[in-house]
Amino acid sequence: MKIGFLAMSGIRAHDPELLKLGLTLPGFVERSKTVASLPSLGLLYLAAATPDVARHELRYFEAESDRTEPAEIYTCDLVAISTFSAQVFEAYAIADRLRAAGVKVAMGGLHVTVQPDEAARHADYVIIGEGDNVWPAVVRAAEADEPPRTFDSKDFPPVDVAKLPIPRYDLLGERPYNRFTVQTSRGCPWRCDFCASTVMLSRRYRKRPVEQVIRDIEAIKQLRPNPFIEFADDNTFVDKAWGKELCRQLRPLNVKWFTETDITVADDDELLDLMRKAGCRQVLIGLESPAQNAGALQGIEMHHNVKAKWAPRYLERVRNIQSRGITVNGCFILGLDGHGPEIFEQVLDFALEVPLFDVQITVLTPFPGTPLHERLLKEGRIIQPGRWDLCTLFDVNYVPSNMTP
Numbered sequence: 001m002k003i004g005f006l007a008m009s010g011i012r013a014h015d016p017e018l019l020k021l022g023l024t025l026p027g028f029v030e031r032s033k034t035v036a037s038l039p040s041l042g043l044l045y046l047a048a049a050t051p052d053v054a055r056h057e058l059r060y061f062e063a064e065s066d067r068t069e070p071a072e073i074y075t076c077d078l079v080a081i082s083t084f085s086a087q088v089f090e091a092y093a094i095a096d097r098l099r100a101a102g103v104k105v106a107m108g109g110l111h112v113t114v115q116p117d118e119a120a121r122h123a124d125y126v127i128i129g130e131g132d133n134v135w136p137a138v139v140r141a142a143e144a145d146e147p148p149r150t151f152d153s154k155d156f157p158p159v160d161v162a163k164l165p166i167p168r169y170d171l172l173g174e175r176p177y178n179r180f181t182v183q184t185s186r187g188c189p190w191r192c193d194f195c196a197s198t199v200m201l202s203r204r205y206r207k208r209p210v211e212q213v214i215r216d217i218e219a220i221k222q223l224r225p226n227p228f229i230e231f232a233d234d235n236t237f238v239d240k241a242w243g244k245e246l247c248r249q250l251r252p253l254n255v256k257w258f259t260e261t262d263i264t265v266a267d268d269d270e271l272l273d274l275m276r277k278a279g280c281r282q283v284l285i286g287l288e289s290p291a292q293n294a295g296a297l298q299g300i301e302m303h304h305n306v307k308a309k310w311a312p313r314y315l316e317r318v319r320n321i322q323s324r325g326i327t328v329n330g331c332f333i334l335g336l337d338g339h340g341p342e343i344f345e346q347v348l349d350f351a352l353e354v355p356l357f358d359v360q361i362t363v364l365t366p367f368p369g370t371p372l373h374e375r376l377l378k379e380g381r382i383i384q385p386g387r388w389d390l391c392t393l394f395d396v397n398y399v400p401s402n403m404t405p
């Protein structure tokens with residue numbers, strides 16, 4: 001069979017006022033281009049898990065910048081599409097067109113995992129959860145021309161992250177990606193009520209053997225000698241001893257990298273020094289609310305309330321990380337239940353006081369499948385239920401408790 005893997009990249013935001021105010025400014029557009037041109041690691045993992053690969057032709061496609069599918073994809077027998085909520089309606093439209101033309105469509109990813117019935121109206125095969133061990137069955141079903149159905153990863157052996165293959169980076173060809181994604185771990189031990197990341201796929205936090213992370217980066221280096229690596233993790237340095245070993249083995253590779261982690265890296269100077277020496281340029285940390293408004297974080301992390309506990313010392317901790325030569329991209333959410341209009345000034349003050357090298361300021365977003373979405377829906381506070389296209393982190397689609405939308 002000819003199997004296509006269709007990635008949908010790019011940044012999404014809809015609010016016309018916000019777009020007018022700044023999201024179309026040259027600085028933002030440039031930055032968006034940099035971060036938006038990341039390959040879909042999920043699809044590259046699926047490609048690597050394709051059974052009887054010698055019998056199939058595999059092709060990786062990117063949707064065009066107008067969000068349509070490239071014409072060539074219609075020559076495929078089966079197309080795999082990966083979904084995030086913000087692009088899912090575009091993905092469904094493409095799936096409908098492909099199926100109308102006789103191409104079989106498989107859909108998986110964060111969004112359809114929590115909305116499988118909705119997806120089943122648009123795809124032949126819908127996959128719930130991590131795709132690695134399910135994909136071979138999907139390919140065989142397509143080959144045997146089996147009728148549409150939903151595959152649940154729970155009915156397959158759980159993914160052993162110590163046995164993941166090298167993602168098929170070679171399928172990316174010569175496209176000008178300026179970063180390559182690698183996973184060192186899947187999941188996060190914490191459980192924030194708004195999080196719509198890997199926790200949608202699997203509740204467990206798992207880290208990979210360091211040697212295999214190195215193996216994957218070496219595979220990238222074979223294709224691009226000087227890659228910038230983005231770890232597509234939820235929280236890389238949970239286990240500090242493992243993290244130090246990762247850094248020791250990264251150092252000789254001489255690559256620069258970026259990752260997402262939590263603020264506790266700040267408390268381990270040895271780790272910070274190793275990270276710096278290993279090529280870490282920036283860590284992205286979900287601070288969510290500035291120290292002046294730590295109260296708004298009460299209960300947000302549902303296991304141990306860690307975010308509320310960490311916030312009072314944010315200032316010294318972020319400073320410590322940055323003093324070691326690693327920049328911090330501090331992420332803030334506007335519109336938590338404890339936030340009133342004062343939050344705008346407080347975020348600005350905090351960012352300038354540290355001062356933070358980078359900030360990412362977004363709006364509280366009730367992604368489907370999250371406890372936050374369930375609660376706001378019950379409270380009648382979702383303005384337009386089912387408008388998944390508004391799950392961009394920039395569009396307001398709920399009624400905040402202490403201010404107007």
Ligand code: B12
Pocket residue numbers: 007008009010011012013035036037038039040041042043045046080081082083084085086087106107108109110111127129130131132134135138181183195196197198200201232233234260367391392393394
């Ligand atoms: C890299 C990344 C991007 C890249 C994506 C590149 C691409 N083409 O895929 C870029 C920069 C383009 C991007 C953009 C956006 N992103 Co983003 N991004 C990430 C990030 C950091 C890592 C994703 C990743 O690589 N995961 C690792 C892979 C292995 O996992 P996976 O993709 O889920 O794939 C597995 C399964 O889902 C499944 N699977 C996936 N697809 C399929 C398909 C089939 C057929 C099958 C069988 C299985 C399957 O199998 C895979 C292997 O197990 C996550 C945060 C995080 N830490 O995870 C946010 C994240 C995914 N992004 C998010 C958001 C909100 C966005 C934007 C909307 C932001 C914006 N306003 O523009 C846009 C949407 C872009 C779009 N076109 O849809 C949210 C999505 C939440 C949600 N549930 O929808 C996340 C979780 C971050 C967050 N804040 O919560 N993002």
